[in-house]
Amino acid sequence: MGRPADSRGSRTRPDPVQSFNRWRKKHSHRQINVNEITRFSDFPLSKKTLKGLQEAQYRMVTEIQRQTVGLALQGKDVLGAAKTGSGKTLAFLVPVLEALYRLQWTSTDGLGVLIISPTRELAYQTFEVLRKVGKNHDFSAGLIIGGKDLKHEAERINNINILVCTPGRLLQHMDETVSFHATNLQMLVLDEADRILDMGFADTMNAIIENLPKKRQTLLFSATQTKSVKDLARLSLKNPEYVWVHEKAKYSTPATLEQNYIVCELPQKISVLFSFLRSHLKKKSIVFFSCCKEVQYLYRVFCRLRPGISILALHGRQQQMRRMEVYNEFVRKRAAVLFATDIAARGLDFPAVNWVLQFDCPEDANTYIHRAGRTARYKEDGEALLILLPSEEKAMVQQLLQKKVPVQEIKINPEKLIDVQKKLEAFLAQDQDLKERAQRCFVSYVRSVYLMKDKEVFDVSQLPVPQYARSLGLAVAPRVRFLQKMQKQPTEELVMSQVNEIIEPRAPSLTNDEVEEFRAYFSEKMSILQKGGKRLEGTKCRLASGVNDEEQEEEGEEEEGEEEEEEMEDKLEKAKGPQAQPVLNTSEVQKIKEVPMQFLDRDEEDEDADFLTVKRRNVFGLDLKESKVLQKKESSKSSVKKKVTKVAEAKKVMKRNFKVNKKIMFTDEGELVQQWPQMQKSTMKDTEEEGDTGGINIDKAKERLQEEDKFDKEEYRKKIKAKHREKRLKEREARREANKRQAQAKDEEEAFLDWSEDDDDGFDPSTLPDPDKYRNSEESESKDMGKKIRDTKKKRGMRKRDDSDVEDVGPASRSSKRAKRDASEPLDTGLSLAEDEELVLHLLRSQS
Numbered sequence: 133m134g135r136p137a138d139s140r141g142s143r144t145r146p147d148p149v150q151s152f153n154r155w156r157k158k159h160s161h162r163q164i165n166v167n168e169i170t171r172f173s174d175f176p177l178s179k180k181t182l183k184g185l186q187e188a189q190y191r192m193v194t195e196i197q198r199q200t201v202g203l204a205l206q207g208k209d210v211l212g213a214a215k216t217g218s219g220k221t222l223a224f225l226v227p228v229l230e231a232l233y234r235l236q237w238t239s240t241d242g243l244g245v246l247i248i249s250p251t252r253e254l255a256y257q258t259f260e261v262l263r264k265v266g267k268n269h270d271f272s273a274g275l276i277i278g279g280k281d282l283k284h285e286a287e288r289i290n291n292i293n294i295l296v297c298t299p300g301r302l303l304q305h306m307d308e309t310v311s312f313h314a315t316n317l318q319m320l321v322l323d324e325a326d327r328i329l330d331m332g333f334a335d336t337m338n339a340i341i342e343n344l345p346k347k348r349q350t351l352l353f354s355a356t357q358t359k360s361v362k363d364l365a366r367l368s369l370k371n372p373e374y375v376w377v378h379e380k381a382k383y384s385t386p387a388t389l390e391q392n393y394i395v396c397e398l399p400q401k402i403s404v405l406f407s408f409l410r411s412h413l414k415k416k417s418i419v420f421f422s423c424c425k426e427v428q429y430l431y432r433v434f435c436r437l438r439p440g441i442s443i444l445a446l447h448g449r450q451q452q453m454r455r456m457e458v459y460n461e462f463v464r465k466r467a468a469v470l471f472a473t474d475i476a477a478r479g480l481d482f483p484a485v486n487w488v489l490q491f492d493c494p495e496d497a498n499t500y501i502h503r504a505g506r507t508a509r510y511k512e513d514g515e516a517l518l519i520l521l522p523s524e525e526k527a528m529v530q531q532l533l534q535k536k537v538p539v540q541e542i543k544i545n546p547e548k549l550i551d552v553q554k555k556l557e558a559f560l561a562q563d564q565d566l567k568e569r570a571q572r573c574f575v576s577y578v579r580s581v582y583l584m585k586d587k588e589v590f591d592v593s594q595l596p597v598p599q600y601a602r603s604l605g606l607a608v609a610p611r612v613r614f615l616q617k618m619q620k621q622p623t624e625e626l627v628m629s630q631v632n633e634i635i636e637p638r639a640p641s642l643t644n645d646e647v648e649e650f651r652a653y654f655s656e657k658m659s660i661l662q663k664g665g666k667r668l669e670g671t672k673c674r675l676a677s678g679v680n681d682e683e684q685e686e687e688g689e690e691e692e693g694e695e696e697e698e699e700m701e702d703k704l705e706k707a708k709g710p711q712a713q714p715v716l717n718t719s720e721v722q723k724i725k726e727v728p729m730q731f732l733d734r735d736e737e738d739e740d741a742d743f744l745t746v747k748r749r750n751v752f753g754l755d756l757k758e759s760k761v762l763q764k765k766e767s768s769k770s771s772v773k774k775k776v777t778k779v780a781e782a783k784k785v786m787k788r789n790f791k792v793n794k795k796i797m798f799t800d801e802g803e804l805v806q807q808w809p810q811m812q813k814s815t816m817k818d819t820e821e822e823g824d825t826g827g828i829n830i831d832k833a834k835e836r837l838q839e840e841d842k843f844d845k846e847e848y849r850k851k852i853k854a855k856h857r858e859k860r861l862k863e864r865e866a867r868r869e870a871n872k873r874q875a876q877a878k879d880e881e882e883a884f885l886d887w888s889e890d891d892d893d894g895f896d897p898s899t900l901p902d903p904d905k906y907r908n909s910e911e912s913e914s915k916d917m918g919k920k921i922r923d924t925k926k927k928r929g930m931r932k933r934d935d936s937d938v939e940d941v942g943p944a945s946r947s948s949k950r951a952k953r954d955a956s957e958p959l960d961t962g963l964s965l966a967e968d969e970e971l972v973l974h975l976l977r978s979q980s
């Protein structure tokens with residue numbers, strides 16, 4: 133397999149019709165009795181194929197293989213559906229090898245079989261299985277999945293007999309590689325056909341099929357069948373045999389798959405995930421998210437949180453090489469967690485995956501089935517856990533049950549939850565890049581909910597947006613234009629509902645057409661971007677139509693992506709018109725236990741002992757819901773935090789051996805003035821400690837406290853006394869000062885009375901004794917201040933008056949004016965009446 137065809141030299145290709153007739157003679161379809169087949173060797177297969185199968189340890193057939201290989205070997209078109217992990221890959225690969233073998237196909241015959249897969253990873257995996265089981269054949273096989281040099285592929289594509297590819301890249305070669313043609317094609321295989329269509333490749337598929345010869349055999353496989361697959365089957369299959377192996381099965385998922393769901397508020401989801409990982413350190417898990425930016429951000433953050441298990445990330449924004457590395461690494465690992473978008477949801481066959489956790493609600497029940505199907509593959513056990521928001525629960529569970537998916541609700545044990553929000557906040561505070569990633573993650577998630585088709589499940593108006601932002605570590609929720617607009621709008625319907633309770637506010641919803649319109653717009657934008665050469669590696673990849681976020685190589689193109697988002701929002705707003713009527717639910721989220729940071733780094737073994745005791749139906753200590761009533765009671769109980777007594781807290785602190793900081797302060801003279809924690813001063817201390825035999829003696833403690841109390845009161849009394857004494861001294865000092873000034877004032881008054889005409893400077897009132905100084909020293913400081921201000925103003929006013937007088941008015945006029953003033957108004961000395969009288973008497977005495 134994989135040998136370059138041209139090394140064989142050219143030879144005449146046998147007539148396929150003749151070969152087929154020869155083969156039919158040998159292996160008439162009547163010879164294949166499905167009921168008798170249990171092993172591959174029961175089929176009329178070539179030795180080379182059988183040898184390859186045996187070497188790869190494939191001996192017994194699975195049900196889908198038993199029912200479809202025979203039909204395909206007879207040249208019939210087959211539409212095959214079977215549960216995940218049931219062996220569909222071999223169900224088409226065996227007929228592929230046999231079809232070319234019986235035609236004695238060689239590399240010179242060109243392209244004989246085309247296998248189209250929705251994702252690069254699945255194409256790569258199929259290619260690997262093909263190489264393994266077909267290694268004894270001489271056909272050349274090739275993998276064309278994009279992300280590689282187109283020119284290099286174009287040179288090789290003509291020599292490929294079996295081509296495994298993704299639809300976008302194939303069509304690009306059909307359009308651009310002149311030498312590429314599929315005129316000899318014998319067989320077309322569409323693996324996970326419904327996914328190919330879901331990803332918006334319907335037009336691409338139509339274009340591809342138009343380029344293929346009409347006379348060919350077509351096989352179409354998937355774990356789920358949708359109407360669009362049936363449409364595609366009508367288009368591309370001729371009188372197909374429908375093989376739906378598990379149509380009558382009780383469940384549409386593997387019997388060995390244990391499936392549960394939990395209902396969780398959006399802001400708690402990250403903590404739930406972290407707690408889950410902490411409790412499954414030795415397991416291999418895949419966690420599915422709804423968008424690339426979520427994976428990008430949470431991958432980084434979780435690596436920093438160091439949960440104790442290696443984390444990998446797989447999404448469509450990674451470069452192809454990285455995607456392959458991650459894929460192979462996760463295949464190799466025995467215990468690891470893969471954060472992935474839905475590019476990992478279909479067909480990927482990672483060995484021994486124990487858990488599939490769906491962090492975000494899948495867009496529909498089929499996506500759920502494929503995601504969950506990454507575990508419990510081919511007779512192995514596996515567990516799937518779906519996290520649902522309260523707003524998603526009812527409709528989603530209903531859909532799952534309709535699709536025969538047996539999910540049961542289990543509940544979170546809040547005691548086992550580790551809150552990581554603070555840690556995330558700390559990360560973002562230090563790292564701007566991470567913060568921006570958090571913002572992008574936020575916007576992407578909100579938008580993804582907004583864009584989901586199924587409005588019964590996905591209701592963006594129910595998202596507790598600010599709390600969600602905080603749970604990502606963001607202090608403020610980033611601006612999401614359409615949300616802002618929705619919030620601002622005074623909802624007509626809401627008003628109506630207040631008037632008439634029958635009319636309820638309508639959740640913002642896009643009609644299917646609007647969503648389709650938006651998707652078309654988006655895909656158009658993407659293909660323009662790509663055509664504009666913005667794609668990595670200089671390749672111009674054409675996505676003929678449809679959205680294929682997962683297939684975009686956008687690493688390093690995030691800014692453009694952001695612009696894209698803005699435009700998308702605009703477009704959405706236009707598309708939505710006046711429909712949006714959200715009332716964001718800002719109800720408080722349930723408080724969860726906050727764990728000290730050191731807990732995050734604690735020993736792995738301890739964790740296992742803690743959490744892994746509970747297995748089935750019990751995720752990190754979760755109990756299967758017995759009854760709703762019981763659960764409600766318990767959850768309400770658990771939401772009330774257990775009251776921790778001071779004694780218990782003190783004991784905890786003592787156990788941790790914390791050393792409390794000491795604060796000691798001294799005066800300039802070196803005297804100790806304050807100490808924290810307070811020094812034990814009472815005499816009780818020594819006696820108490822002496823008699824201490826461990827534990828806490830409450831009586832003694834009380835006694836000691838009373839003693840301490842007495843001591844403190846005494847201290848306080850002393851302090852108050854000292855203060856009073858100080859105050860009294862100050863008052864005495866003030867009185868003394870006042871008396872002094874009084875004496876001084878008398879002298880100044882004399883000087884005032886002796887004022888003569890010789891004094892050119894005129895009267896300076898500032899020389900007057902400040903009457904306020906004589907006032908009671910007990911007057912408040914504020915009063916003094918006010919007075920000072922008033923006095924200053926007064927002085928200024930007087931000075932002004934005096935200054936203006938100086939120029940044109942002589943001393944004579946001044947004295948007459950003063951005489952006038954004296955006559956009209958009594959002199960205000962600012963003293964009390966008694967003091968005034970004493971002053972007058974004193975003056976009179978001195979005059980006489």
Ligand SMILES: Nc1ncnc2c1ncn2[C@@H]1O[C@H](COP(=O)(O)OP(=O)(O)OP(=O)(O)O)[C@@H](O)[C@H]1O
Pocket residue numbers: 189190191192193194197214215216217218219220221222354355478479480481505506509510
């Ligand atoms: N006959 C067989 N004997 C042993 N193992 C088998 C056989 N057929 C398939 N397997 C194994 O079963 C696993 C699942 O097979 P495969 O990937 O083909 O499943 P699938 O039906 O295509 O699943 P999905 O729907 O998820 O794509 C693989 O690991 C494969 O090796």
